[in-house]
Structures are given as C-alpha cells and as structure tokens.
Amino acid sequence: xxxxxxxxxxxxxxxxxxxxxxxxxxxxxxxxxxxxxxxxxxxxxxxxxxxxxxxxxxxxxxxxxxxxxxxxxxxxxxxxxxxxxxxxxxxxxxxxxxxxxxxxxxxxxxxxxxxxxxxxxxxxxxxxxxxxxxxxxxxxxxxxxxxxxxxxxxxxxxxxxxxxxxxxxxxxxxxxxxxxxxxxxxxxxxxxxxxxxxxxxxxxxxxxxxxxxxxxxxxxxxxxxxxxxxxxxxxxxxxxxxxxxxxxxxxxxxxxxxxxxxxxxxxxxxxxxxxxxxxxxxxxxxxxxxxxxxxxxxxxxxxxxxxxxxxxxxxxxxxxxxxxxxxxxxxxxxxxxxxxxxxx
Numbered sequence: 001x002x003x004x005x006x007x008x009x010x011x012x013x014x015x016x017x018x019x020x021x022x023x024x025x026x027x028x029x030x031x032x033x034x035x036x037x038x039x040x041x042x043x044x045x046x047x048x049x050x051x052x053x054x055x056x057x058x059x060x061x062x063x064x065x066x067x068x069x070x071x072x073x074x075x076x077x078x079x080x081x082x083x084x085x086x087x088x089x090x091x092x093x094x095x096x097x098x099x100x101x102x103x104x105x106x107x108x109x110x111x112x113x114x115x116x117x118x119x120x121x122x123x124x125x126x127x128x129x130x131x132x133x134x135x136x137x138x139x140x141x142x143x144x145x146x147x148x149x150x151x152x153x154x155x156x157x158x159x160x161x162x163x164x165x166x167x168x169x170x171x172x173x174x175x176x177x178x179x180x181x182x183x184x185x186x187x188x189x190x191x192x193x194x195x196x197x198x199x200x201x202x203x204x205x206x207x208x209x210x211x212x213x214x215x216x217x218x219x220x221x222x223x224x225x226x227x228x229x230x231x232x233x234x235x236x237x238x239x240x241x242x243x244x245x246x247x248x249x250x251x252x253x254x255x256x257x258x259x260x261x262x263x264x265x266x267x268x269x270x271x272x273x274x275x276x277x278x279x280x281x282x283x284x285x286x287x288x289x290x291x292x293x294x295x296x297x298x299x300x301x302x303x304x305x306x307x308x309x310x311x312x313x314x315x316x317x318x319x320x321x322x323x324x325x326x327x328x329x330x331x332x333x334x335x336x337x338x339x340x341x342x343x344x
Contacts, residue, residue, distance in 0.1 A: 015060040018070055020077045023055045030080040031073070035174060038090045041273065042072055044145065045094050045307075087247065087273035124168035125218035129161075135317045136162060142309035143277060148270065150255075151279040152295065153313025154328040159279040160253050164213040167249040170275065171231070176249045178231050181210040183253040184262065185236045207234050210253060237262055246271035255280035255295040257287055263294030283331065 020028070032039055032052070039050045048061035048069045057073060059066045076085065076093065083089070120140050122129040131137040136158055143149050143166050151159035167179045211234065214223045226232040237258065252258070252266055255278045270276050280295045287293060302308050315328040 014062070015058055016066045016070065017056065017058050018073070020055045020057065020073065024081070027077060027080040028052075028055060030085050031077050033085065033087065033090070037087055037175070037273070038076070038085060040175075041087055041090050042069055042094070044147065046072070091272045122162070122165040122169050123172075124165040125172070125222070127165070127217045129165045129217075131162070132158070132319055133317055135311060135313050139311040139313075140166065142311060143275070146307055146309040147275055148267065148308045149275075149277045150295075150299070150308070150310045151277060151313065152282060152299070152310065153317060154281050154283065154315060156319060156324045156328075157313035157317040158319055159313060160209060160251070161213050163251045163253075163277040163279055164210065165217060166275075166277065167251060168214070168217050170249045176274070177247040178233060178249075179226075180245060180248050180250045181207065181214075181232070181234045181253070182237050182240060182251070182266075183207060183210070184255075184257045185238070207236075210234060210251070237266060240269050241265055243269055244271045245269050245274055247273045248275075250274060250276040252276070252278045253280070256282050256285045256293050258294035259287065259291055260294045260297045263298050267298075283335070 020031075033041075039052075042048070043050055046061070046065050046069045048059050048065045050060075050069065050073075051058045059069050059073075061069070072094065076090065079085065079093075120131060120137055122140065131140055135153075139149075139151055139159075139162060143163075151157075151163065153159060164181070167176075167181075170176045171179055211223070214232065218226075223232065227234065237252065248271070250270065255263065257280075258266070266278075267276070278295070278298075282293060282296050282299075285293045285296075299310065303310070315332070318324050318328060
C-alpha cells in the first residue's frame with residue numbers, strides 16, 4: 001500500500017488546512033460518506049468544523065481538537081483503501097482510538113453559532129418552524145450538537161413539538177433512516193387493562209400528542225405510509241427493552257413518568273449514528289405509589305457527562321394561551337409554600 005502523506009498549513013489561529021495524499025477519489029468518497037455523514041460525525045464528536053475540496057481539507061476549532069480531527073482523518077483515509085467505511089465503523093474508530101469527546105455542555109462552537117444564531121429554524125415537511133425565545137433557540141442548537149438531549153419544563157413550552165420537528169427534518173435530509181417516538185403508558189390513575197380494544201387501540205391515546213405533531217408537519221397520508229413501512233415507529237416505552245436503535249432519531253416524551261430503571265434502559269438503547277431527545281415536566285409526575293421519577297434522577301446523574309445537553313424551560317417559554325403561563329407560575333408558587341410548611 002502506498003503510504004498516505006499529509007501536508008499541513010496553518011491558515012489562521014483557529015483553522016488548519018491539510019492535503020490527503022496520494023489523491024484517490026474513491027477513497028475520498030469512502031472517507032466522507034453519503035452526504036458527508038462521516039465528516040459530520042467527526043465534527044460532532046470533536047467539536048470542530050470540517051470542509052473540503054477534493055483532497056484538501058480545512059479543519060476549524062480549538063488547537064487540540066484540530067489535531068485530534070486531523071489524526072482521525074489521516075487514519076480513516078488509510079483505512080478507506082482496504083474497507084468500506086460506514087457511520088458505525090467511524091464511531092467505533094473514534095471510541096477505540098481513545099480520543100475524548102470535546103463537546104462542552106453549554107458552549108457551542110462559535111462558527112456554528114454565528115451561522116444560525118438569529119435565523120435558526122427547522123424545515124419539517126411542509127412547515128418552516130422557528131423557535132420563540134432564547135430557550136427554544138438554545139434547545140435547537142444543542143440538538144444539532146449533541147447525540148442525547150433533554151428538554152425539561154412545564155407544559156406548552158414547545159419541548160415535544162420542536163423535538164418532532166428536528167426528527168422530521170433529519171429524516172427528510174437522510175441523516176437518519178427512521179423516527180422512533182415513545183412514551184411511558186402511565187397517566188393519572190389510568191390502567192391499560194381497563195381501556196377497550198386491542199393493545200394497539202389501548203396504546204394510541206397515550207401517543208396522540210406525537211401523532212398530532214407529525215400530522216401537522218407531514219400530513220395524514222404521508223405519516224400513515226411511513227408508519228406502514230415502519231420508517232416512523234410509535235410505541236410504548238416498555239417495547240424498547242432489548243433493542244439497539246441505530247441510525248434513528250428517538251424521542252422519549254412524558255419522561256417524568258419513567259422509573260429510574262426505565263430511564264437507564266431507554267438511554268442504553270441508543271445506537272450508532274442516532275440522536276435522542278428526552279422531554280418531560282418534573283412537576284407533573286403520575287407514577288403510582290410515589291415512585292421516584294427517572295427524569296428527576298437522571299438530571300443529577302448525567303449533569304456533567306459531555307455529549308449530553310440539558311435545556312430547562314420555564315413559564316416564560318410557554319407558547320400556549322396566556323393563562324397557561326399564569327397557571328404554571330401559580331402552581332410553582334403554591335409548591336414552594338407547601339415545601340416551606342413541610343420543613344417547619
């Protein structure tokens with residue numbers, strides 16, 4: 001095998017240009033992947049930006065991140081001569097190489113922030129969706145940068161709707177192969193066994209908010225066809241056990257009604273080239289018997305894990321009827337008063 005040579009030229013304080021040699025167009029296609037998906041994966045893992053023209057690559061980011069990305073590109077370019085690369089192989093290479101994920105919890109790379117700062121929007125099916133307020137904007141930006149994301153806050157803040165919009169956009173851009181929507185089948189005092197119909201009919205009412213968002217963005221007929229082809233899968237959380245979800249966009253809604261065990265089970269289902277969003281409102285827990293919420297627990301457990309984002313919404317982010325914000329504030333105030341009374 002001809003030895004791969006790399007020429008480097010630092011073009012600015014935050015960018016490095018490299019040339020992968022010898023020039024081999026088939027290897028370059030293999031290295032970059034379909035629609036540059038391999039480069040996007042490296043970008044997310046190492047907090048850099050990568051652009052290329054032919055075998056000339058420009059890597060932008062912090063110096064240590066650039067060096068790590070260049071090493072990965074060199075190694076994968078060599079490997080591309082002898083084997084077909086795919087997102088799973090690139091992901092495994094990044095893991096086995098011992099390169100640390102460099103993403104910072106609350107900081108996005110400046111270049112990406114500048115590109116989408118005030119104009120961030122989601123094109124989901126027939127709808128152009130723009131965030132309302134800083135929290136919604138930060139939420140969308142974090143989803144672009146992290147593989148696992150949490151949206152936590154009161155009803156009406158757009159957590160689930162924006163999550164579905166991100167999923168639809170990713171599917172239509174061929175960034176994922178399927179969308180999986182799930183939620184625990186737990187509601188205040190209800191029991192599936194007492195509902196009429198077969199299992200599917202019992203489950204549907206719990207998943208209705210997810211269906212409604214899909215119908216609004218893509219239309220009833222298209223959603224029905226995608227569900228029939230299993231491109232869109234809507235299922236209760238209990239059905240996730242034992243699965244490995246690769247190249248998928250996964251949304252767990254109403255996560256405040258998961259137990260600790262269910263939350264761990266769900267998060268360990270995430271496979272290669274997948275993105276997950278977990279949404280919930282920790283003030284509306286319907287778990288029976290006073291069981292601890294998996295969502296409340298995971299906030300502390302994963303708070304410092306790199307590559308995972310948390311967006312906390314509040315009453316100011318409510319985009320429903322004006323009274324909803326006042327209702328949320330009133331309940332928060334009442335809860336605080338009750339907690340003071342209990343402490344006394």
